[in-house]
Amino acid sequence: MGFMDKVKEQAASAASAAKDAAAKGQAKVGEIQAKRGADGVLRQLGLAAYLQTQNRAPASTEADIEKYIETLKAYEAENGELSATEDSSN
Numbered sequence: 001m002g003f004m005d006k007v008k009e010q011a012a013s014a015a016s017a018a019k020d021a022a023a024k025g026q027a028k029v030g031e032i033q034a035k036r037g038a039d040g041v042l043r044q045l046g047l048a049a050y051l052q053t054q055n056r057a058p059a060s061t062e063a064d065i066e067k068y069i070e071t072l073k074a075y076e077a078e079n080g081e082l083s084a085t086e087d088s089s090n
C-alpha cells in the first residue's frame with residue numbers, strides 16, 4: 001500500500017468519524033428540544049389543574065387537559081416514560 005493510499009484511507013476514516021459525531025450531536029439536540037417541549041406541556045397541564053382547583057379555569061380547560069395528556073403520551077411513546085424524579089433544569 002502506497003503512501004497516498006494510506007493518506008486516503010485515514011482521510012476517509014476521519015470523515016466517517018466526523019459524520020458519526022455530527023449525527024450523535026444532532027440526536028442529542030433533538031432529545032433536548034423534545035424534553036423542553038414536554039416540559040412546556042407539563043407546565044400548561046399543571047397550570048390548568050391549578051386553575052381548576054381555584055375555580056378560575058376557563059370553559060375549555062377540560063378539553064385542553066385532554067390535549068396535553070395526549071401530547072405527553074405521544075412524547076412517552078417516542079422518548080420513554082416521564083419520571084417525577086427527572087431534573088427539569090436540563
